[in-house]
Amino acid sequence: MTSSVGHNSGATPFLDRAGDLAELRRMSADDLRHVADELRRETIAAVSGTGGHLGAGLGVVELTVALHHVFETPHDRLIWDVGHQAYPHKILTGRRDRIRTLRQGGGLSGFTKRSESEFDPFGAAHSSTSISAALGMAVARDMLAPETNAGADAPRRRAIAVIGDGAMSAGMAYEAMNNAGAMRQRLIVILNDNDMSIAPPTGAMSAYLSKLISSKPFLNLRSLAREMASHLPRPLYHAVERADELARGLVSGGFGAGGGTLFEQLGFYYVGPIDGHNLEHLLPVLRNVRDAADERPVLIHVVTQKGRGHPFPADAADRYHAVGSFDLVVGDAGTLKGSPKASKPAAPSYTKVFAEALIAEAAADPRIVAVTAAMPTGTGLDLFAKRFPKRCFDVGIAEQHAVTFAAGMAADGLKPFVAIYSTFLQRAYDQLVHDVMLQKLPVRFAIDRAGLVGADGATHAGAYDLAYLGCLPDMVVMAPSDEAELADMVATSAAYDAGPSAFRFPRGEGTGVAVPERGRVLAIGKGRIVREGGKIAILNLGARLAECAKAADILAARGLGATLADMRFLKPLDLDLALRLAREHEVLLTVEEGSMGGFGAAILHGFASAGILDRGLKIRTLVLPDRLIDHDTQDRQYAEAGLDAAAIAKAAIEALGAGTSSAARA
Numbered sequence: 001m002t003s004s005v006g007h008n009s010g011a012t013p014f015l016d017r018a019g020d021l022a023e024l025r026r027m028s029a030d031d032l033r034h035v036a037d038e039l040r041r042e043t044i045a046a047v048s049g050t051g052g053h054l055g056a057g058l059g060v061v062e063l064t065v066a067l068h069h070v071f072e073t074p075h076d077r078l079i080w081d082v083g084h085q086a087y088p089h090k091i092l093t094g095r096r097d098r099i100r101t102l103r104q105g106g107g108l109s110g111f112t113k114r115s116e117s118e119f120d121p122f123g124a125a126h127s128s129t130s131i132s133a134a135l136g137m138a139v140a141r142d143m144l145a146p147e148t149n150a151g152a153d154a155p156r157r158r159a160i161a162v163i164g165d166g167a168m169s170a171g172m173a174y175e176a177m178n179n180a181g182a183m184r185q186r187l188i189v190i191l192n193d194n195d196m197s198i199a200p201p202t203g204a205m206s207a208y209l210s211k212l213i214s215s216k217p218f219l220n221l222r223s224l225a226r227e228m229a230s231h232l233p234r235p236l237y238h239a240v241e242r243a244d245e246l247a248r249g250l251v252s253g254g255f256g257a258g259g260g261t262l263f264e265q266l267g268f269y270y271v272g273p274i275d276g277h278n279l280e281h282l283l284p285v286l287r288n289v290r291d292a293a294d295e296r297p298v299l300i301h302v303v304t305q306k307g308r309g310h311p312f313p314a315d316a317a318d319r320y321h322a323v324g325s326f327d328l329v330v331g332d333a334g335t336l337k338g339s340p341k342a343s344k345p346a347a348p349s350y351t352k353v354f355a356e357a358l359i360a361e362a363a364a365d366p367r368i369v370a371v372t373a374a375m376p377t378g379t380g381l382d383l384f385a386k387r388f389p390k391r392c393f394d395v396g397i398a399e400q401h402a403v404t405f406a407a408g409m410a411a412d413g414l415k416p417f418v419a420i421y422s423t424f425l426q427r428a429y430d431q432l433v434h435d436v437m438l439q440k441l442p443v444r445f446a447i448d449r450a451g452l453v454g455a456d457g458a459t460h461a462g463a464y465d466l467a468y469l470g471c472l473p474d475m476v477v478m479a480p481s482d483e484a485e486l487a488d489m490v491a492t493s494a495a496y497d498a499g500p501s502a503f504r505f506p507r508g509e510g511t512g513v514a515v516p517e518r519g520r521v522l523a524i525g526k527g528r529i530v531r532e533g534g535k536i537a538i539l540n541l542g543a544r545l546a547e548c549a550k551a552a553d554i555l556a557a558r559g560l561g562a563t564l565a566d567m568r569f570l571k572p573l574d575l576d577l578a579l580r581l582a583r584e585h586e587v588l589l590t591v592e593e594g595s596m597g598g599f600g601a602a603i604l605h606g607f608a609s610a611g612i613l614d615r616g617l618k619i620r621t622l623v624l625p626d627r628l629i630d631h632d633t634q635d636r637q638y639a640e641a642g643l644d645a646a647a648i649a650k651a652a653i654e655a656l657g658a659g660t661s662s663a664a665r666a
């Protein structure tokens, strides 16, 4: 027997009580077990309505309960790396009544956010920042105490970073640990090891962690020592600690000159591995670490199962990372079961078109290779890897390395495509400048998630790439206006060997145009006219072309003709075309899915240099506004940004009216 439960989790007496954290802190381990079970059901029920990152949160339900039970949050700083696993944390920290607004316009963010709650001391969404931030907070605590420490009587504030094994593949985590170990700064790092990133993790670090976990004698000796330590009076704690260290050296002595784990070599006190779903194990360890007098940073290695209690079948592809909204039913034993809502996209996603176009190019040129930083599915490279497993490189969450790695490949004759989200390329900017552009190496950047991205919000919005790429000498920067143009730009990039090139395309479905089996190679730096006429010229770069065409229709309905150009290239800019259109029209608009400093700025700069502004051209640059746009549907975000058809038409009419009576006359 099954019954549909909508988005409700059923009765939650323990979770209701735990809504008061003081009460949660008084609860017994038995009660906490019930809280965890109810919290898991509540998380599933909420995400069934909103969609989102479900698997990561389900893996840390017990850890979340244990952390808030043992530590005095928000006085103690609890920092979740990435923040995508923080839904249970949000439910426990005063946001349960809004949890069904997750990722919806005006609702809770899908990540941690300082402005949302005092329980989110550091905002995130990009990975591997938590240890650095926690270390900074630990230093602030020690330099400013007791002022920021809630008064002299308050307990010394702890800084706790929870970081996944995937996020631990990024260099920044090691930079922070290296620094913390050298500073001997009191800091708690919890390594949440579920042997998963979004995709299965890659690299030697992942193999190393697996080896640590599977070393059985280590587990047994440590468990013993831990039990003893938790029951001994404080003075004896250190004696046990030494015995414990001995045990640790026995089993992991192979690492480094002095033995011990990698983390110990970095100056951390290592505890673990421990079962992250077992409150009986978690609670005493956390208490011991909380109360230890030692000033060294501590790393607790917790082993969890990503997606534990997931309502989808074990082999469902979206089980581990993100899901859309889904239907929820209760099965026989009270277990929750989900089934995705059937939805049929009208057109293939830009991501898929990119992947297929790259496969077509790679089939014709064996030098083409692809690089991703832990995002094979998000970038479509999973499809490429199926076809060309040896030519696809997942380097882990390591964007900086990905770019320089590709630069090395390009230097010695390969044709690398770095498939990366616009926001994540920000991480590798100096690598792009110093290792690629300065050496004119033909690395190709396939920049996904350009522009506003919907539910992931401002942290994932690809707002800045036009600005940060457009200022670089010797870059070719393209933006397709539909998915067929995207295929053309993949082909153009593959054919262009004189230096670095990039094409940036949005999240979501294409426009439904026919996509050629193999893209055409475009003339570098040449735009095209889509339609012509009237006093208004709209110069578009990128996927707003359809909205620009609608705007032209709105203008036509008001008797105002408009010329529409698809400029295709930010760099080299088709200034000849732009200047001609400026001369032939009274009003000129530029439209792009990016911040100021991009395409509009390049046009203005080119016009100023050509002296065409001297005679009073009415020009408006339509860009993303100079403020952050929170999560919502992409359509609503673009409406808010003033970049939908209505806003484009309005800007044209207002410009036409400015200073003359042309608009009224027309």
Ligand SMILES: Cc1ncc(C[n+]2csc(CCOP(=O)(O)OP(=O)(O)O)c2C)c(N)n1
Pocket (backbone or CB within 6 Å): 056, 059, 082, 084, 085, 125, 126, 127, 163, 164, 165, 166, 167, 168, 192, 194, 196, 197, 198, 306, 373, 374, 375, 397, 399, 424, 427
């Ligand atoms: C700099 C950066 N690159 C890529 C991502 C995309 N991303 C989000 S979560 C994630 C996997 C994180 O794995 P892990 O830290 O093990 O956490 P888990 O989801 O397994 O709990 C990735 C690659 C990101 N958030 N930030």
